[in-house]
Amino acid sequence: MAETHVLFVEDDDVIREATQLALERDGFRVTAMPDGLAGLEAFRAQQPDIALLDVMLPGMDGVSLCRRIRDESTVPVIMLSARADSIDVVLGLEAGADDYVTKPFDGAVLMARIRAVLRRFGHAGGAGAGGSAEGADEDPAGGLLVFGDLEVDTDGMEVRRAGAAVSLTPTEMRLLLEFSSAPGTVLSRDKLLERVWDYGWGGDTRVVDVHVQRLRTKIGQDRIETVRGFGYKLKA
Structure with a gap:
C-alpha cells in the first residue's frame, strides 16, 4: 500500500521540522512548506492525501489557503491553531476544514486526528448508510x-x-x-x-x-x- 502523503504548511522552523520527523516516523510521506503560497503550489503540483495547515502563515494565511484548496478539491484538511480562539476555529471550519488541532499539540493526538480523518475519507459510508430510513x-x-x-x-x-x-x-x-x-x-x-x-x-x-x-x-x-x-x- 502506498504511503499516505501529507502536505504540512507551517512557518515555524522548529515545529515544522519536528512534526515532519514525527509524521515520517509514523509512516507518512511528508511535503513541508513554510508559507501559504508555497503550500498552494505544492498542493497543486503533488495532490497530497491530506493537508495540515497552520492558521497564521506568511504570504497567504491558513484560512485563505484552506479556502483555495476546498475550491479545487475535497481532500481532507486539518487546521492547526496556536490558540483555541473561537474566531480562528470557526473561520477555519467555515473555510472548509474538516477538523482542527490546537498548538502546542501532543504528537499522539495529532496522529489520532489524522488517522480519524483518513478513516472517514476512506470509508465515506457512515453508520446505517445502506439501510432504509423511516420517514423516507x-x-x-x-x-x-x-x-x-x-x-x-x-x-x-x-x-x-x-x-x-x-x-x-x-x-x-x-x-x-x-x-x-x-x-x-x-x-x-x-x-x-x-x-x-x-x-x-x-x-x-x-x-x-x-x-x-x-x-x-x-x-x-x-x-x-x-x-x-x-x-x-x-x-x-
Missing part, C-alpha cells in the same frame, strides 16, 4: 432515500436537490448519511462527533455546528432542525 421513500432497486426534493443515493454516494447534483465533502456526506438514516430522530452533538468524526473522546462541538451550517446551505436551511439543548434532526 426508498427506491426498491437501490439505496435511494427521498426527502421531498432531496435525494440521497447511499450506494453511489450522491446527493441531488430538485434534480441538481449537490457537491458535498466526505465529512458533509457522512453527516448527511447519519441524519438520513434516522429522519425525525434527534442526534446529539456528542453522538455526531463519535459517529462522523470518529472521536472516542470528548471533542469540540463547534466542529459539528459549523458543519451542520455548511450542510444546510447546500441541502436547504430548513431541512435540518435545531433542537435546543439536545442536538439536530433531519425533518422527515
Whole structure:
C-alpha cells in the first residue's frame, strides 16, 4: 500500500521540522512548506492525501489557503491553531476544514486526528448508510432515500436537490448519511462527533455546528432542525 502523503504548511522552523520527523516516523510521506503560497503550489503540483495547515502563515494565511484548496478539491484538511480562539476555529471550519488541532499539540493526538480523518475519507459510508430510513421513500432497486426534493443515493454516494447534483465533502456526506438514516430522530452533538468524526473522546462541538451550517446551505436551511439543548434532526 502506498504511503499516505501529507502536505504540512507551517512557518515555524522548529515545529515544522519536528512534526515532519514525527509524521515520517509514523509512516507518512511528508511535503513541508513554510508559507501559504508555497503550500498552494505544492498542493497543486503533488495532490497530497491530506493537508495540515497552520492558521497564521506568511504570504497567504491558513484560512485563505484552506479556502483555495476546498475550491479545487475535497481532500481532507486539518487546521492547526496556536490558540483555541473561537474566531480562528470557526473561520477555519467555515473555510472548509474538516477538523482542527490546537498548538502546542501532543504528537499522539495529532496522529489520532489524522488517522480519524483518513478513516472517514476512506470509508465515506457512515453508520446505517445502506439501510432504509423511516420517514423516507426508498427506491426498491437501490439505496435511494427521498426527502421531498432531496435525494440521497447511499450506494453511489450522491446527493441531488430538485434534480441538481449537490457537491458535498466526505465529512458533509457522512453527516448527511447519519441524519438520513434516522429522519425525525434527534442526534446529539456528542453522538455526531463519535459517529462522523470518529472521536472516542470528548471533542469540540463547534466542529459539528459549523458543519451542520455548511450542510444546510447546500441541502436547504430548513431541512435540518435545531433542537435546543439536545442536538439536530433531519425533518422527515
